[in-house]
Amino acid sequence: MKKKFIPEKDMADVILPFAGQWVTLSSDKTKVLGHSKKMETALNQAYKKGESTPHLIKSPDSSTSVFIF
Amino acid sequence: MKTHTLQYTKLSIPSQGKVPKKELYCPLLDTFLFNKSIQTHFSFKSIVDSGADFCVFPEKFGKLIGLDVKAGDKVLTFGVGGIETLYFHKIQIGVHIKGELWKLDCKAGFSAKLNPKGIGLLGRKGFFDQFAEIAFNQNKKMFRIKE
Numbered sequence: 001m002k003k004k005f006i007p008e009k010d011m012a013d014v015i016l017p018f019a020g021q022w023v024t025l026s027s028d029k030t031k032v033l034g035h036s037k038k039m040e041t042a043l044n045q046a047y048k049k050g051e052s053t054p055h056l057i058k059s060p061d062s063s064t065s066v067f068i069f
Numbered sequence: 070m071k072t073h074t075l076q077y078t079k080l081s082i083p084s085q086g087k088v089p090k091k092e093l094y095c096p097l098l099d100t101f102l103f104n105k106s107i108q109t110h111f112s113f114k115s116i117v118d119s120g121a122d123f124c125v126f127p128e129k130f131g132k133l134i135g136l137d138v139k140a141g142d143k144v145l146t147f148g149v150g151g152i153e154t155l156y157f158h159k160i161q162i163g164v165h166i167k168g169e170l171w172k173l174d175c176k177a178g179f180s181a182k183l184n185p186k187g188i189g190l191l192g193r194k195g196f197f198d199q200f201a202e203i204a205f206n207q208n209k210k211m212f213r214i215k216e
Contacts, residue, residue: 012081012092019083022187024111039129039187043111055099056111058187062085 011057020061024054035059070201070216073167077210078114096205096212100189101163102126103172104134112165114188117203117212121192122146124162124175125155127183134160138179146178153182164191166214173199 011029024034024046033054034045046054077094084090096117102109109130131138141156155178162175175195183189197203202215 010079012079016081016083016090027112047110052110053101054111056113056187058185060080060082060093062083062088 015057015059018059021059023057023059024051025057026051027053027055029055072213072215074211074213075167077212094210098191099165100191101170102130102134102177103161103163104136104158107135108163109133115164115191116188117196118190118192119197119203119205121190122194123155123157123178123192124190124195125178125180125183125192126189127187128156128179128181129184130189131156131158131160131179136160136179141179144178150182153180155180162189162191162195164196 011025014025014030014032015023018032018035021035021037022039022042023032024042025031026033033049033051034042036042036045039056043054043056075096078097080093080095082091082093097114098117099112100115101112113130128138136158138156138158141158144155144157146153146155157176157178159174159176161172162177163170163172173196177195200214200216203212205212
């Protein structure tokens with residue numbers, strides 16, 4: 001029997017409006033604390049909001065199809 | 070021996086013109102880097118990558134933990150993305166597995182090519198070799214880490 005896939009934490013739609021930008025999220029990944037084209041700016045926005053260890057992610061933009069390294 | 074079953078993380082790729090929004094599912098873990106008493110004051114995503122020989126992180130994250138990145142052991146690598154120079158340093162990586170932080174000693178490479186991606190690679194040496202087994206179930210979009 002196939003088990004239905006339920007994403008662990010659906011932060012995908014939280015970061016989607018910031019495609020191509022660095023985004024900092026609250027530790028539970030539900031709130032955007034900062035976003036910028038510059039990583040340092042996004043981090044500083046989160047620190048200023050009192051989050052000592054934000055989660056940093058580069059939101060994929062429309063040119064991203066797959067992650068290949 | 071404990072086994073942790075984790076779900077892939079969903080990422081959305083925005084629509085562009087007639088190309089609709091897409092969804093990607095990847096085996097990602099939240100990661101920190103530690104260099105003695107200095108650590109990254111943020112977590113970031115790393116891909117659990119069985120195709121990677123080593124653990125590799127963005128060069129700029131190495132600088133944030135006080136490494137003189139280019140003073141590390143220099144290795145030329147050949148991959149899908151072409152030729153890349155990595156600089157290796159002994160660090161600790163911290164990965165969150167089911168809410169628990171695992172600190173692992175690792176000789177990790179740092180790459181300038183990963184800077185714009187902001188993502189790490191958890192490869193076979195330094196990550197896979199520290200667990201009894203790591204297995205993927207692509208159809209269920211799940212992976213399993215056995216201690």
